[in-house]
Amino acid sequence: MRLPGRLAAAIEVLTDVETRKRPVSEALKAWGLNNRFAGAGDRAAIGNLVYDALRRRASHAFAMGSDSPRALILAVAMRDWGEMPETLNAAFADDAHAPDALSAEEAAGATTDMSGAPAAVRADFPEWLAPSLERGLGADWVAEGHTMAGRPSLDLRANALKASPEKVMKSLARFSPQPTTIAPFGITMPAGPRDARTPNVTTDEGYQKGWFEVQDQGSQIVAALAGAREGEQVLDLCAGAGGKTLALAATMGNKGQIFAYDADRSRLAPIYERLKRNAVRNAQVRAPQPGALDDLVGKMDRVVVDAPCTGTGTWRRRPDTKWKLTPELLAQRQSEQAALLVEAARYLKPGGTLVYITCSILPEENDDQVAAFLAAYPGFETMDMAKAWRSALITDLPQGLATPGGGICLTPHRTNTDGFYCHLLRNKG
The missing domain is CATH 3.40.50.150 (Vaccinia Virus protein VP39)
Structure with a gap:
């Protein structure tokens, strides 16, 4: 699948989440079962688009002037993934599986200035929780929200009963693991951009042997x-x-x-x-x-x-x-x-x-x-x-x-x- 088809699929999945009030994981699984032609890379990219849309739902809705699934997914493509509106429209015109072309209003969402948005919107926090979050997180609560709206790393804990962090990292070298900054037995693999796939470490022999566990x-x-x-x-x-x-x-x-x-x-x-x-x-x-x-x-x-x-x-x-x-x-x-x-x-x-x-x-x-x-x-x-x-x-x-x-x-x-x-x-x- 090319990007236009992936965007259309992400809009379909997010619409399913919104209308049926079901967890994202269930909606993505259902889409995959109904569209078996999609490869693992396609499913990962579609999942990333949907999760990115929900992570920054408030700010993307403000930028686009709409919180519809289409608006949110297009916002991810333009504001998070760096796609230009004219490039998207050119790609859409050449793909039978693409969404409809961007309107002028949607294209303008790519460069919306967020400085005038309410603090809770810029933080991508639910508005009703803003007083609580400000009390709990302090003056940096908007910056805290911005970071929390990003993608998480994949963290592992080396099982000291069976293996050292060095042994685990050697086993997982193909994924470029790094030691965590605080946890002494921790190993991390930072999240990638755009359509990057999360490593499936549970298929590694080290996991099967109990050398490590997935743990933030x-x-x-x-x-x-x-x-x-x-x-x-x-x-x-x-x-x-x-x-x-x-x-x-x-x-x-x-x-x-x-x-x-x-x-x-x-x-x-x-x-x-x-x-x-x-x-x-x-x-x-x-x-x-x-x-x-x-x-x-x-x-x-x-x-x-x-x-x-x-x-x-x-x-x-x-x-x-x-x-x-x-x-x-x-x-x-x-x-x-x-x-x-x-x-x-x-x-x-x-x-x-x-x-x-x-x-x-x-x-x-x-x-x-x-x-x-x-x-x-x-x-x-x-x-x-x-x-x-x-x-x-x-x-x-x-x-x-x-x-x-x-x-x-x-x-x-x-x-x-x-x-x-x-x-x-x-x-x-």
Whole structure:
């Protein structure tokens, strides 16, 4: 397929997303099944066009004077991919599968001046969240939004139980991997431009042998900040598919015990195969059932709460969720988080550490939650995050990451990671 056909296909997919309210991944898969002539490169390019359109939906709609799928995809072609309107029209005229020719108004969108656009539009954030994001991210919140509207890198974590980062990078040399800047076992492959394809590393023999896992550098950092040590008793209360459980096991050198639990049985399903492939021997999966964790009450050295959240920190990877978030969903997540903090406290022994993590950049889910918990439970205190950072990552805490409430917040703009929050609380006993 040539670019005109890819643009037409992207418009079709985005229209399907908009009209049927379905996830982008589902719409792209359905298009691929219905158009089997399209090769892997075509599907990657179409996916990039759709995701890029959603990442910058607000600013592209402002520039084009329309938020229709056609306007958004054409904006990506002109404003992100550098295509000139006259070049596009010439290509459209020579391709039977092309969209209709650009109108004069659409062509003008290529050079729209954004300086007069509202701040939330320039940041590509939902307008109703602007006060919260400004409070949480500070004066640079528009720049933060601009970076968050970019493409994410592909990050991996070398499994210290089986391989070194150097061994993994040698195995993946064909993809030009690089060490991450912060996470000590991290490897990254920056996103490419335009129709660049993301490397399929899960077919590599190193992945099959458990040498590495796909894990954003931010997730690796907060897992390291949890501070798990050899011989400890650790509860991963929201283990999900087990990404942080695997990282904790590697940090602990397979010594001690990790109890991996999640209230959603289906989310736990992948963890069994992943534990085996990664040669993790100190993790015990606890399936959700009445009394599943009763024997752990008051006995844990560390409880990790990777709380369910709005996922605002992952908007680069799931941009469609950025525009679906509602005040009602935020309130629901806040209620769940507050309950989980109380639940987690039950399992800690005196002197134990509660590790609160979200993949959110909203203060309502981060500092505000911790402040409310501390007000209700004065037997806990905030731990020194700068000290924890130095201990876990062997560097000083970079400026700008500490939050007013005593946690840390990672963002694409600050750390070239997904957005993550981490706060350590000690049970004073």
